[in-house]
Amino acid sequence: MDIKTNRAIGVFDSGIGGLTVVRALMERLPFENIIYFGDTARVPYGVKSVDTINRYAAQITEFLIKKDVKMLIVACNTMAAVAHQTIVDLANVPVAAVAYQKIVEEVPVLEVIEASARMAIQHSKTKSIGVIGTPATINSNAYARAIHLLDKEAKVFSQACPLFVPLVEEGWFDHPATRLIAQEYLKQVIAEQVDTLVLGCTHYPLLKPLLQDIMGKSVQLIDSAEAMADIAADLIDQQNIGNKNSTPPAYTFYVSDVPYRFQTIGERFLGRTLGRVELISL
Numbered sequence: 011m012d013i014k015t016n017r018a019i020g021v022f023d024s025g026i027g028g029l030t031v032v033r034a035l036m037e038r039l040p041f042e043n044i045i046y047f048g049d050t051a052r053v054p055y056g057v058k059s060v061d062t063i064n065r066y067a068a069q070i071t072e073f074l075i076k077k078d079v080k081m082l083i084v085a086c087n088t089m090a091a092v093a094h095q096t097i098v099d100l101a102n103v104p105v106a107a108v109a110y111q112k113i114v115e116e117v118p119v120l121e122v123i124e125a126s127a128r129m130a131i132q133h134s135k136t137k138s139i140g141v142i143g144t145p146a147t148i149n150s151n152a153y154a155r156a157i158h159l160l161d162k163e164a165k166v167f168s169q170a171c172p173l174f175v176p177l178v179e180e181g182w183f184d185h186p187a188t189r190l191i192a193q194e195y196l197k198q199v200i201a202e203q204v205d206t207l208v209l210g211c212t213h214y215p216l217l218k219p220l221l222q223d224i225m226g227k228s229v230q231l232i233d234s235a236e237a238m239a240d241i242a243a244d245l246i247d248q249q250n251i252g253n254k255n256s257t258p259p260a261y262t263f264y265v266s267d268v269p270y271r272f273q274t275i276g277e278r279f280l281g282r283t284l285g286r287v288e289l290i291s292l
């Protein structure tokens with residue numbers, strides 16, 4: 011199939027969390043165009059039902075597929091945990107019909123959970139691994155399953171941290187209130203003496219210095235953004251779909267509400283301007 015290599019990579023999340031993945035992609039794949047969608051009108055997803063999250067994930071996938079992306083990156087653990095199949099199904103795009111047979115283009119879908127599970131197993135020496143995430147991600151058991159597929163002996167201690175996403179969206183990366191809440195959430199994983207803690211939500215790397223401080227230096231924090239960028243780079247290589255233009259890439263950001271707020275907090279985090287952040291309704 012003819013793939014126009016200058017088509018963008020589509021990246022999405024419920025809000026600004028997926029920018030942690032965008033930052034890694036910009037560094038690892040400096041010539042790739044990126045279209046980002048953050049559902050700022052409906053964040054947080056992690057406290058919502060599986061049905062609702064699937065419905066939102068389907069709308070975002072359809073939006074990005076219409077933008078003709080060549081690859082989709084689910085930069086949201088919550089959607090990866092409970093809506094992966096919905097996204098993959100919609101990423102099979104009918105492109106032609108020959109003798110009653112539909113020809114589909116399978117737009118590749120990459121997600122963060124497997125990448126983080128693999129990194130956690132590689133880094134953990136004691137195989138005692140903590141996982142923090144949204145209630146939907148933790149209740150889905152997706153991390154425990156992914157980790158046990160790689161190592162049956164590993165012990166996984168999970169903790170839902172529902173207040174972290176709103177705190178990050180507020181830009182309270184190192185606020186005393188965030189610290190107090192984190193101390194409370196992390197009590198149990200600290201007591202279990204894990205040597206590795208998976209940040210199982212793409213918003214959490216924005217709290218990394220604070221979380222590292224509370225967990226102690228000896229605990230390895232796993233942020234899947236870089237692993238995700240490596241996986242995307244490998245796939246682009248294998249399928250030979252890398253952008254052949256070496257002109258500066260286009261980055262387009264779409265949100266479903268209050269673009270100014272996304273822009274301010276996003277720029278603070280990325281340390282660069284986001285250009286125009288467009289408001290759209292799905």
Ligand code: DGL
Nearest residue numbers: 024027055056087088212
């Ligand atoms: N960044 C999303 C994740 O990785 C946050 C989900 C939410 O909106 O609660 O899970």
